[in-house]
Amino acid sequence: MNSDKSKNADPVGNDLVTKGAFALYRAENAHRVSEFKKSQNAEAAIAADFDAYRTRYLRKFKDVFDSLSEQGLTVTRAV
Numbered sequence: 001m002n003s004d005k006s007k008n009a010d011p012v013g014n015d016l017v018t019k020g021a022f023a024l025y026r027a028e029n030a031h032r033v034s035e036f037k038k039s040q041n042a043e044a045a046i047a048a049d050f051d052a053y054r055t056r057y058l059r060k061f062k063d064v065f066d067s068l069s070e071q072g073l074t075v076t077r078a079v
């Protein structure tokens with residue numbers, strides 16, 4: 001059995017989880033995001049702060065994603 005899930009992972013699914021994690025980060029840290037928006041390079045500051053917490057939010061969003069899937073719900077990206 002292959003224990004390295006990243007080799008077999010769906011890149012679109014990973015992108016969806018990453019974008020979902022970023023959205024969750026922004027929702028949970030609205031106060032921080034609003035402070036970063038005051039800076040000259042707001043998006044870079046927000047992205048850098050997210051990177052510091054990336055693993056946490058990837059795990060949290062994946063847990064939400066899995067829980068919704070267990071309930072028969074799906075998360076999709078609008079195009």
